[in-house]
Amino acid sequence: MITVTGATGHLGRLVVADLLDRGVPAEQIVAVVRTPDKAADLAAQGVQVRTGDYDRPETLGAALAGTRKLLLVSGSEVGKRVPQHRNVIDAAQAAGVDLIVYTSLLKADTTSVPLAAEHLPTEELIRASGLPFVLLRNGWYLENYTEMGLAQALASGAVIGSAGDGRVAAATRADFAAAAAAVLTDPAAGKPGSVYELGGDQPFTLTELAAEITAVSGRQVGYQDLPADVYAKALTDAGVPELFAQVLAASDVGISRGELTTDSGDLSRLIGRPTTSLGTALRTAIAALPAS
Incomplete structure (x- = not known):
């Protein structure tokens, strides 16, 4: 079972679509969302839609039940993300997931970009959890x-x-989503402990x-x-x-x-094509x- 959080957001929805395109059976994909009505199109395709709210940890146990691989899409509420992510990580521990994949920020451990102030602590929480992990350090979106x-x-x-x-190594959300789907489906790409610096x-x-x-x-x-x-x-x-x-x-x-x-080239290697x-x-x- 592959679970994607934030599955009705810009990135999460693209990841679910890419997983389906790669032949992952819809019933083996869980879309965790705050508002299930917004995921009616996913449910119509056979994807399991479950309610899960980063701010309501009591919803996350059932949302992650049976998960083998979890994509934790970072929250969108600046200033709230570390406690929100902690709730998901704690639920992942309790669910015994085999792999947690997190969408972090390019050069999160060295950059002065303010967004790193929430991404790096989340990375540290994941490392401390003892769960096998892959970090997708996403660069700037071309959509910006x-x-x-x-x-x-x-x-x-x-x-x-x-x-x-x-210079900014921007890439499209679809490129970053394809990288996440590759990590979730390809054991070589999803090798635990991998840290990818992703950019165009x-x-x-x-x-x-x-x-x-x-x-x-x-x-x-x-x-x-x-x-x-x-x-x-x-x-x-x-x-x-x-x-x-x-x-x-x-x-x-x-x-x-x-x-x-x-200039890592990680993104194009993961998606198997130029960005x-x-x-x-x-x-x-x-x-x-x-x-x-």
């Missing part, structure tokens, strides 16, 4: 650029950020991002580098919650220091934008 701010960049003619000339094959600067948007869209777009506090304010002015805006700005500073790039290119992702995203 193709879904967030793309329309604004096209309208204003500027990508804004605080990354300087730093072609790291890029935000100046190069702007140039690619120009090439794909035909609209002139440049990159405007801002001090982190100014960038954070611009994000909040655009409606981004203040805490998340600060995280994004600080992450850009991490990019400027080379903390969200990697999705920036140009491909932008073409798809721009085609999906409302006509203007």
